[in-house]
Amino acid sequence: xxxxxxxxxxxxxxxxxxxxxxxxxxxxxxxxxxxxxxxxxxxxxxxxxxxxxxxxxxxxxxxxxxxxxxxxxxxxxxxxxxxxxxxxxxxxxxxxxxxxxxxxxxxxxxxxxxxxxxxxxxxxxxxxxxxxxxxxxxxxxxxxxxxxxxxxxxxxxxxxxxxxxxxxxxxxxxxxxxxxxxxxxxxxxxxxxxxxxxxxxxxxxxxxxxxxxxxxxxxxxxxxxxxxxxxxxxxxxxxxxxxxxxxxxxxxxxxxxxxxxxxxxxxxxxxxxxxxxxxxxxxxxxxxxxxxxxxxxxxxxxxxxxxxxxxxxxxxxxxxxxxxxxxxxxxxxxxxxxxxxxxxxxxxxxxxxxxxxxxxxxxxxxxxxxxxxxxxxxxxxxxxxx
Numbered sequence: 001x002x003x004x005x006x007x008x009x010x011x012x013x014x015x016x017x018x019x020x021x022x023x024x025x026x027x028x029x030x031x032x033x034x035x036x037x038x039x040x041x042x043x044x045x046x047x048x049x050x051x052x053x054x055x056x057x058x059x060x061x062x063x064x065x066x067x068x069x070x071x072x073x074x075x076x077x078x079x080x081x082x083x084x085x086x087x088x089x090x091x092x093x094x095x096x097x098x099x100x101x102x103x104x105x106x107x108x109x110x111x112x113x114x115x116x117x118x119x120x121x122x123x124x125x126x127x128x129x130x131x132x133x134x135x136x137x138x139x140x141x142x143x144x145x146x147x148x149x150x151x152x153x154x155x156x157x158x159x160x161x162x163x164x165x166x167x168x169x170x171x172x173x174x175x176x177x178x179x180x181x182x183x184x185x186x187x188x189x190x191x192x193x194x195x196x197x198x199x200x201x202x203x204x205x206x207x208x209x210x211x212x213x214x215x216x217x218x219x220x221x222x223x224x225x226x227x228x229x230x231x232x233x234x235x236x237x238x239x240x241x242x243x244x245x246x247x248x249x250x251x252x253x254x255x256x257x258x259x260x261x262x263x264x265x266x267x268x269x270x271x272x273x274x275x276x277x278x279x280x281x282x283x284x285x286x287x288x289x290x291x292x293x294x295x296x297x298x299x300x301x302x303x304x305x306x307x308x309x310x311x312x313x314x315x316x317x318x319x320x321x322x323x324x325x326x327x328x329x330x331x332x333x334x335x336x337x338x339x340x341x342x343x344x345x346x347x348x349x350x351x352x353x354x355x356x357x358x359x360x361x362x363x364x365x366x367x368x369x370x371x372x373x374x375x376x377x378x379x380x381x382x383x384x385x386x
Contacts, residue, residue: 245358269346339370357375359375
């Protein structure tokens with residue numbers, strides 16, 4: 001645009017210089033006009049023609065410049081539109097690309113989630129299969145143990161039956177021998193037995209009379225003693241004081257199945273629980289051992305190893321031993337029940353307190369007898385014996 005304006009200014013300068021030259025050469029033309037026969041145009045007419053031509057050229061040049069400017073403007077606008085269109089297309093492409101990437105990421109995420117779900121499902125199915133397999137194995141083991149126990153019990157029963165049959169045969173032979181000896185002696189001692197029977201009958205009648213008399217006297221004395229005991233019990237019940245209310249137990253928070261209290265902390269109760277568990281195991285083992293010994297005595301007696309008649313003196317001793325074992329076993333199991341109650345009290349926060357008065361039992365007594373529920377004074381019939 002600048003170069004075009006410079007060119008137009010140069011053209012205007014050239015046209016101006018031409019006008020000047022025409023003006024200067026004016027007087028020479030006058031001489032020619034005078035000399036010539038033909039008429040030529042005047043200076044004013046030529047100047048106006050040149051001006052109009054120059055004006056037309058300038059207008060034409062302006063129009064061309066304006067047309068070029070418009071074309072250039074259109075080109076620039078077209079160029080801007082194309083660039084804008086390219087930018088929009090590029091933006092659309094980038095957005096489309098982002099959408100595709102986002103879609104791919106979402107699809108990948110879905111695939112990963114689906115994969116995780118499938119893996120989790122497989123793990124759960126595998127876990128269920130393993131648990132089912134364990135249950136089946138456990139069931140098989142239990143059935144196997146039950147079969148083995150049944151087979152052992154059947155074998156034991158057969159052995160017991162065999163031993164019983166052998167013992168029955170031996171007892172039958174022994175009875176036959178005794179019967180033969182008795183029959184042989186019976187004839188010789190028939191008269192003596194008759195006399196002894198008569199004497200024994202008389203003595204038995206007299207003894208029976210004395211026993212009836214003594215029983216009547218004992219019954220009368222027992223009635224009198226019962227009446228006296230009732231009277232004394234009634235008097236004692238009337239004198240008996242009312243038990244005071246038990247003091248409240250301040251309990252803490254349960255930890256590991258133990259509820260501590262104000263008087264007994266967690267560490268002491270933990271040591272007592274371990275002591276109770278150890279004593280429980282010992283007592284259960286002792287009770288099982290005593291019961292097995294008592295059962296062994298019964299089995300030996302069934303097999304005929306021990307005589308429970310007048311000739312064999314071992315019967316009474318074995319019976320006493322069996323009764324003693326059963327009594328000790330029952331006592332041990334009773335203590336186990338008391339230990340179980342003490343373990344429950346440790347869990348609920350009632351351990352270490354008297355069941356009568358609600359007062360705390362000294363730690364020394366609890367260490368010596370962990371399942372106790374009484375104070376020494378209460379045991380002896382002193383404090384709290386309501």
